[in-house]
Amino acid sequence: MRLKAFLSGDAMIAGKHFQSAWQEHLSQYGDTVTFDWESDWQKLQYRRLEVEKHGPEIENPTKEMIDYGKEIDVLMGLFVPVSSKVMDAMPNLRIIGLSRAGLENVNLNEATKRGILVFNVQGRNAHAVSDYAIGMMLAECRNIARAHHAIKNGVWQKSFVNSESIPELTGRTVGLIGFGHIGRLVAKKLTGFCVRILVYDPYTNAAVIEQAGCIKAELDEVMRKSDFVSIHARLTEQNRNMIGKKEIGKMKPTAYLINTGRAGLVDQKALVEALQNKTIMGAALDVFTTEPIEKDSPFLHLDNVTLTTHMAGTTTDALMNSPGLLMEDVARFLSEKEAKFIVNPEVLQNKEFNDWLNRIR
Numbered sequence: 001m002r003l004k005a006f007l008s009g010d011a012m013i014a015g016k017h018f019q020s021a022w023q024e025h026l027s028q029y030g031d032t033v034t035f036d037w038e039s040d041w042q043k044l045q046y047r048r049l050e051v052e053k054h055g056p057e058i059e060n061p062t063k064e065m066i067d068y069g070k071e072i073d074v075l076m077g078l079f080v081p082v083s084s085k086v087m088d089a090m091p092n093l094r095i096i097g098l099s100r101a102g103l104e105n106v107n108l109n110e111a112t113k114r115g116i117l118v119f120n121v122q123g124r125n126a127h128a129v130s131d132y133a134i135g136m137m138l139a140e141c142r143n144i145a146r147a148h149h150a151i152k153n154g155v156w157q158k159s160f161v162n163s164e165s166i167p168e169l170t171g172r173t174v175g176l177i178g179f180g181h182i183g184r185l186v187a188k189k190l191t192g193f194c195v196r197i198l199v200y201d202p203y204t205n206a207a208v209i210e211q212a213g214c215i216k217a218e219l220d221e222v223m224r225k226s227d228f229v230s231i232h233a234r235l236t237e238q239n240r241n242m243i244g245k246k247e248i249g250k251m252k253p254t255a256y257l258i259n260t261g262r263a264g265l266v267d268q269k270a271l272v273e274a275l276q277n278k279t280i281m282g283a284a285l286d287v288f289t290t291e292p293i294e295k296d297s298p299f300l301h302l303d304n305v306t307l308t309t310h311m312a313g314t315t316t317d318a319l320m321n322s323p324g325l326l327m328e329d330v331a332r333f334l335s336e337k338e339a340k341f342i343v344n345p346e347v348l349q350n351k352e353f354n355d356w357l358n359r360i361r
Helices: 015-025 041-054 063-071 084-089 108-113 126-141 144-152 181-193 206-211 219-225 245-249 268-276 316-334 345-349 351-360
Strands: 003-010 030-038 074-077 095-098 117-119 173-177 196-200 228-231 256-259 282-285 305-307
Touching: 003 015, 003 063, 015 030, 015 074, 015 316, 030 041, 030 063, 063 084, 074 316, 084 108, 095 316, 108 117, 108 345, 117 316, 117 345, 126 144, 126 181, 126 228, 126 256, 126 282, 126 305, 126 316, 173 181, 173 219, 181 196, 196 219, 219 245, 245 268, 268 282, 345 351
Parallel strands: 003 030, 003 074, 074 095, 095 117, 173 196, 173 228, 228 256, 256 282, 282 305
Antiparallel strands: none
């Protein structure tokens, strides 16, 4: 039995790159249909953020999904929404693969219920985001972006909001919220700066954190004691707005908040108020609740925040390597070797899935 795969690219990773990865790793298993779900960059940024906020069910299957759906065993892509409606259009679907770590664009519960095995690529942009987070710390506390902007506008600026307390990283305390692939790399890369690192991550035990040279702490301690708080947690309904007015209120007046994770982890109104009232020294943000950022956003009128366009994870290396990492892992699984990126292993006990797998192998 040969597979039929639906490869769905977009403006960030085009379908042709998924096609190349399939040819390299999985061509012996079957053929493909290749399609770009959203090829307009600006529209992609809007649509993917809406899916991340509201889930994949807000999108309908594309015409191509409906036209080819009954033939498809495998669906792979980056930001393509995989809803129950897509699964209805693809009744023989058995594998979903995402070339990203996030799972917000897949209805995972429905996939598991239907016996569909889901893969993602954990840590595929961990180096990119961890590099960027440290860069944002430096850009904000050392006024790098602001000085650049001033020079470009004909001003030789030497005085800034934090001029009375511009820090060096050495000897400071950095608090990490989340200690997955990205958080651990941030910690590793910060060791050269000789900082003390506190970690809040209820899902990682103290031994793992201490082995990395860090100290496990509760959220309250991280917020109170850190000179920089850097967010690297995944957004769930349980932790939405976990950094609220109360938590921000515990930060030092000289502290900085860095968010390269998800905007929904932070109460945006509370953060704006803290920056406006200068109860914290500054913030650096790569993620926003609406992207592109609204033209009337209060962040645009603050002189103690560094803003970038949700690009922490978008290095060429991270993007172009991820389809290959995904398909290499699926190929490993199909050849009866241990796979690294299976999200819902309980599907491996599903009879219909195993009947299909036996026919493939």
